[in-house]
Amino acid sequence: MDRKKAAILALSLLTIISTDTVAPLVKQISASYPQVSSTMVKLTITLPSLLMIFFGLIAGQLVKVISKKAILAIGLVLYSIGGIAAGWSESFPGHLILRGLVGAGTGLISPIITSLIADYYQGKERADMVGYTFAISHFAAVITPPLAAYLGAEDWRKAFIIFSIVPLVFLFTMIFLPGTARRVQSDAAEKRKAPIPTKAIQFALIALVMMIIFFIVITDLPYLIETKTGISPIVSAFGLSTCTLGATIAGLTFSQIYVRLKKWAIPTSLLACGLGFLLITFSGTSVLILGGLLCIGMGIGILISLIMLVTANSAGEADSTAAVALVNGGFSIGIFISPFFYANLPRIELGLPAVEFNFLLAGVLFAAAGVIALLVAISTNKQLNLPHR
Secondary structure (H helix, E strand, O other): OHHHHHHHHHOOOOOOHHOOHHHHHHHHHHOOOOOOOOHHHHHHHHHHHHHHHHHHHHHHHHOOOOOHHHHHHHHHHHHHHHHHHHHOOOHHHHHHHHHHHHHHHHHHHHHHHHHHHHHOOOOHHHHHHHHHHHHHHHHHHHHHHHEEEHHHHOOHHHHHHHHHHHHHHHHHHHOOOOOOEEEEEEEHHHHHHOOOOHHHHHHHHHHHHHHHHHHHHHOHHHHHHHHHOOOHHHHHHHHHHHHHHHHHHHOHHHHHHHHHHEEEEEEEHHHHHHHHHHHHHHOOOOHHHHHHHHHHHHHHHHHHHHHHHHHHOOOOOEEEEHHHHHHHHHHHHHHHHHHHHHHOOOOOOOOOOOHHHHHHHHHHHHHHHHHHHHHHHHHHOOOOOOOOO
């Protein structure tokens, strides 16, 4: 493996763990701050996503004046400070400020990762790298939530030592990532004027809605498990990791799945998410719940990889950082809005606890979107071909 590929994959370790690592600790953090509502405590997961939006857009502008390697250095320093120190803040506002630094750092590095892939790789190799970076980021998120739950079993603050990996990635990246991208545009002035593609704007909106619906599985899975009886403790400990494992598998096999399914990739992924949500809502057995979480992870993994690949290619010969940052912003806004969306939903009396109703709604929405996408795929002969640029 060449050094720049290793550096890009190392950076990918950090993108998802900024939020997922903290998810198993929400109830313990809430107990440490009894004066703070549970919805506000969830900001420790969602606030970084909000900051990712603004700093992702900033990254899209900074590439015009400083190198991508310099932007990565700034982002990784912010991530290192906020990630480790957030566990030792005595006040909740101080904790949130430091978690905000994590979001700022992640926002700077995330679009750079995908734009570096667009700079260095083309065609199937580009699709492979998009899938690999997605898989690596989610593989890390398979490991860190149960590790955080273990380290933070007695004191949730100890779990934040996991973020000590960030300074190590910083050193590795600074040593092995080249200072200048391979693809240097001769018409740099025209490149700066290139507008964000319409397709990127469309996918940013899709990403926003998709994350609003999906992210309840990250924030509220422990509360759903509490409503069920006879469920193995393994589900509580490894449920989120099972979902993330599904996303990892989807990332590793993305280009092969995409080539085989073509126009059926979108409806298949949406229906997999819908099936998964319905399984975990109504099932009373541990195996089926874990199976549902695996389905959700695989479905969302294919959808996110597809969105990122098409976004990177939509920029054409222009730098893709701004387009990727916009789509990442869509994902992040959706993540931030999700808890408030579900908390303020009008209730339909179905005899279900509120959390079960919310998971049921997510399953119905994904399934409905899958059916619509399936009908569109059936009615058209156009194939969603793998870009070769």
